[in-house]
Amino acid sequence: MLKLTNVKKTYKDFELDCSMEVRPGMITGVVGKNGAGKTTTLKAILGLIRLDGGEAKVLGKPVEEMGKAERAQLGIVLADSGFSGYLTIRDLLPMLERMYPKFERDVFLGRCRQFHLPEDKKIKEFSTGMRQKLHVLFALSHDARLLLLDEPTAGMDVLARDEILDMFREYMEEKEGRAMLISSHIAGDLENLCDDIYMIDGGRVIFHEETDVLLGDYALLKMTQEQYQKIDKSHVLRFRKENYGYSCLTDQKAFYLDNYPDVTVENNGIDTLITMMIRGERI
């Protein structure tokens, strides 16, 4: 579906060197702090920037060779792009129909009504959340095989986010072989949606794991100074000094649950993972 092999892009103060893969039927997530390289990666996939090295293959073709037919099979939400604010949803329809042969007009308009997006109001008068919803609804409206979504739920309230996430799940279930690459800084979104997760920092992938393993086998251990001295640290990935002693990130939850019943073991969310991977120290 999508494969990046050592994709490189150098800016004055930033260097991207990224390898990742999205397989058919999979929802893959990308997390990282601001400026980690998430958007640059997506731009590389779309051919919006020229690569300085490596290879990016989308739908089996190198990015440089992507034509109209391939692009029509991509559903996209980008953070800083959208429709002209002077148009209304109704104005957009003829354009969308010409650009995307499989555009499902009725489905799209039905969903716009469901999300209370007025058809004849200028888009510049939409709130941030409304505009974001419009972009997502459109990405889902033309039978795209690969969805590339940069912060698709940014600016939405909890309820709208929930509805949109369910819509993503439905989209995946509707037809086999669809795939999705989604970046978000709202960890909860990714935890219950993605099949696997990449973490990017400083332009590099520093972590890749199946979400299931992440939630099942990773944990945060909390312990006192004395416990920390004695504990077997062979499965500690990162540690941090805390006022009560130490917190440690492990990928072998069961080992510590079995052998150290006195140590506090906390289920690990993506948020803790990001903090520990980036701020924590290696043993």
Next chain:
Amino acid sequence: MKIIINHSSMQPIYEQIAGQMKAQILKGELLEDTALPSVRMLAKEQRVSALTVKKAYDTLEAEGFITTVHGKGSFVARTNQQMRLEERRKEVENAFELAIQKGKSCGMSREELLDVFQMILEEM
């Protein structure tokens, strides 16, 4: 099919799904040849990743509780009496294991453990 997932449990989610389905099969609530929801479908309903559901199905298949027909989906397999008995036995073994671990962690010797075992057995 009803499955309740506890996200704060220490038990991995795929184990929770497999465990609850297994219990329903053994109790006869899920009958032989019943078609199970597709992986994506169950993932959507439970709001978990599809790989999690796949892992649960793989576990159940490896243990002989379900069969997967390529292109058709997964179905509840025929569970024989033997399997039910074995499953029960495993549960009993696990309960003993847990008790022994607990005993050991508070320093009980082998003899003390056996004494307790004998005592309870006779009281019953």
